Amino acid sequence: xxxxxxxxxxxxxxxxxxxxxxxxxxxxxxxxxxxxxxxxxxxxxxxxxxxxxxxxxxxxxxxxxxxxxxxxxxxxxxxxxxxxxxxxxxxxxxxxxxxxxxxxxxxxxxxxxxxxxxxxxxxxxxxxxxxxxxxxxxxxxxxxxxxxxxxxxxxxxxxxxxxxxxxxxxxxxxxxxxxxxxxxxxxxxxxxxxxxxx
Amino acid sequence: xxxxxxxxxxxxxxxxxxxxxxxxxxxxxxxxxxxxxxxxxxxxxxxxxxxxxxxxxxxxxxxxxxxxxxxxxxxxxxxxxxxxxxxxxxxxxxxxxxxxxxxxxxxxxxxxxxxxxxxxxxxxxxxxxxxxxxxxxxxxxxxxxxxxxxxxxxxxxxxxxxxxxxxxxxxxxxxxxxxxxxxxxxxxxxxxxxxxxx
Numbered sequence: 001x002x003x004x005x006x007x008x009x010x011x012x013x014x015x016x017x018x019x020x021x022x023x024x025x026x027x028x029x030x031x032x033x034x035x036x037x038x039x040x041x042x043x044x045x046x047x048x049x050x051x052x053x054x055x056x057x058x059x060x061x062x063x064x065x066x067x068x069x070x071x072x073x074x075x076x077x078x079x080x081x082x083x084x085x086x087x088x089x090x091x092x093x094x095x096x097x098x099x100x101x102x103x104x105x106x107x108x109x110x111x112x113x114x115x116x117x118x119x120x121x122x123x124x125x126x127x128x129x130x131x132x133x134x135x136x137x138x139x140x141x142x143x144x145x146x147x148x149x150x151x152x153x154x155x156x157x158x159x160x161x162x163x164x165x166x167x168x169x170x171x172x173x174x175x176x177x178x179x180x181x182x183x184x185x186x187x188x189x190x191x192x193x194x195x196x197x198x
Numbered sequence: 199x200x201x202x203x204x205x206x207x208x209x210x211x212x213x214x215x216x217x218x219x220x221x222x223x224x225x226x227x228x229x230x231x232x233x234x235x236x237x238x239x240x241x242x243x244x245x246x247x248x249x250x251x252x253x254x255x256x257x258x259x260x261x262x263x264x265x266x267x268x269x270x271x272x273x274x275x276x277x278x279x280x281x282x283x284x285x286x287x288x289x290x291x292x293x294x295x296x297x298x299x300x301x302x303x304x305x306x307x308x309x310x311x312x313x314x315x316x317x318x319x320x321x322x323x324x325x326x327x328x329x330x331x332x333x334x335x336x337x338x339x340x341x342x343x344x345x346x347x348x349x350x351x352x353x354x355x356x357x358x359x360x361x362x363x364x365x366x367x368x369x370x371x372x373x374x375x376x377x378x379x380x381x382x383x384x385x386x387x388x389x390x391x392x393x394x395x396x
Contacts, residue, residue: 122359142379146372146375146376147376149369149372150352150372150373150376150377152355152359153351153352153353153355153356153359153369153373154348154351154352154355154373155351155355156354156355156358156359157350157351157352157353157354157355157356157358158351158355160354160355160358161320161350161351161354171347171351174344174347174348175348175351175352177344178344178345178348178377178380178381179348179376179377179380180380181340181380181381182376182377182378182379182380182381183376183379183380
């Protein structure tokens with residue numbers, strides 16, 4: 001195995017081990033030794049990649065941000081109608097966070113930062129709902145900015161309420177269903193299957 | 199002034215001073231000396247009421263819980279229709295938290311506790327929405343449990359997103375407006391003025 005590839009695998013193993021430890025015992029309580037044991041990595045290999053537990057946390061936050069940016073780009077480039085894009089993108093983000101311990105750790109660590117601004121979801125949802133209104137997908141009396149604020153608050157709240165992340169994507173679907181019942185025009189969602197059971 | 203009354207005023211002055219300090223610099227950073235200065239209380243008087251800063255925090259949490267219980271009882275006893283009760287009660291709770299630094303500190307300190315369950319708002323909103331459905335206030339195809347979960351998530355999220363609590367009651371009104379647009383029957387809200395501008 002080429003050296004660079006091996007290094008990448010070690011880095012990834014450390015991130016997964018750290019994320020799993022953070023998930024189990026919390027960031028503060030997670031010991032470097034437990035992360036090393038879990039990743040089957042030597043101290044030397046660890047310090048080749050990271051200077052400390054804090055540096056691993058930093059990398060998890062960065063990987064999370066990069067992963068979500070890629071997901072957003074992917075959905076925005078699909079060329080779906082804006083309302084389907086808003087629903088599909090947020091629900092898929094929730095589904096990924098549910099399933100991927102590394103993303104989950106990155107999200108939780110991002111939220112712990114002072115002044116965390118929520119990764120710009122509020123701005124993105126606002127933009128997509130304004131585009132939905134322009135495309136005639138919303139009822140004429142619906143205020144896209146208000147709808148965006150309510151959906152964003154619901155998504156943030158659903159994430160805060162849950163004891164863990166299981167079922168997060170279903171809760172996101174439910175929020176969109178209830179909100180769109182009042183503000184989306186009949187048949188406006190280009191991809192109604194997005195609101196099907198997850 | 200009778201001694202008991204004076205003791206009550208001192209206790210209240212300490213709670214207001216502590217809540218204000220917590221609001222300004224955060225609970226961890228708040229110094230007992232700063233609380234004493236702000237409350238114009240001697241150390242002796244302080245220790246007559248509280249054993250420590252932690253004990254003040256405990257009292258703020260208890261006063262917050264008691265204050266909200268009283269507010270709930272008050273609204274439930276008014277005998278309004280259940281949907282107006284749900285809207286009016288949550289919006290008034292937000293308005294009080296906005297205006298009252300002691301309640302605000304109690305709420306923030308409650309949220310910091312591990313296993314904080316959100317004061318039972320989820321159960322209360324769920325119950326009132328089921329009663330609204332039974333009273334024919336919701337569209338027949340609206341699922342009251344789902345609507346309750348979405349509203350509760352929105353209220354929690356609105357509180358988490360805001361940098362401070364200003365405008366919280368307006369955000370609550372907005373959530374109810376957007377959600378009820380799709381699920382409440384036309385003219386079902388007995389007190390529509392509750393959704394007027396706050």
